[in-house]
Amino acid sequence: MSDKVSVSLTINGAEHALTVAPERTLLDVLREDVRATGTRRGCDEGSCGACTVLVDGVPVLSCLSLAVTLPGRAITTIEGVRNGAELHPVQRALVLHGAVQCGFCMPGIVLSAKALLERNPSPTVEDVRQALGGNVCRCSGYTRVVEAIASLGGRP
């Protein structure tokens, strides 16, 4: 029998009171309990970045984070990045640059890029590449993805 732990998680600003077994990951809880399925399950071992979310503003892998450890932390998923009906600037740039193909990796990429731009509003192309180091994309070859995000920094 597993312990069942009552936790309150702050997801995109809203409190969610949940009862979870300690071995359940944030990814499991987001997709199965909260039904926020924008966060993707890729490799389940931290290698692909599809499940990236922000915890207190920095990118972490939800597949490797246990939900029981996260009360009191601000969790941001792809569902929480848009401003009302407006796409987030990173999302708009990705669309404008034609950077999205199958889209499976995009939630993770958008969150990694958002965290980068909040810390460093005018990143170089190299900064963008480093920030996306953990986000694997098997369609795009990355070029347009990196161009789209770097275009937001206003550097030539």
Add this chain to the structure above:
Amino acid sequence: MRYAEPETVEAALSALSTHEDARCLAGGASLVAMMNAGRIGPGMLVSLHRIPELSTITETGDGLWLGAMCTHRTVAADARLRGAMAAVREAAAWLAHPAIRNMATLGGSVGLADPHTEIPVALVAASARVEVAGPGSRRVVPVESLFVDSYRTSLQRGELVTRVFLPRGEDGAVGHHLRFSRVAADYPTVSISLVLAMDGDRCRQVRVVVGSCGPVPLHVDAADQRLVGTRLEAEDVAEAGGLLARAAAPIDDVRGSAEYRRMLIPRLLGRALSQARERAHV
């Protein structure tokens, strides 16, 4: 599975002692990956994230104590890790990718003892010492005494790592970490960490450690001695590299064959020494 979130080291030790199959949970980067893969199913997790002592960094005259729960991101950003201690800062700055560095911890790297990783390598090069807390007592041991085999440490059941001490090293010493990997975010194929002190153009002291080339970080006294007193010329580096390559016990895997890894050692050693040397002169 049972779960505990103690707020002191003492409470963590007593939680660990209540269950035969209890494991510490730090950042979870490796532990949760192994649970997801069904490779382990601990009976109890004792999360260390609410213990303030374990995230503390303390500077002393001789060096820096880093709490076991310091993330790689925190270590990479600490500008006090200069001189010999920079080897550890550099290893933390470039390992894996940002999300892993945001989660994974120094203590987790020690507890995991994964021979493909590089924090253990840098810690051995920097002559780190580790404080281990067990039921009723704490002790400080040289970091290399903890790494006994692939994924095996000399920690006893119920013990945990509380903090790691990095000595400042002698005057003028510089630490450097060089990773060679297929792409930046991958585990290193081979890594080299070293601490070097020069007297003019002669090597006064050096400590070289090689990673991903055996079950534990590889340190060969004779290789260091082969370099001390020399001008680090090609022949000196080749011979010291040869000693390391012969002592290495690498494996074949997707990142490279054992033979390839052995060939890399002397070449990476030369590169790491010349990069460190440039820094020793600034």
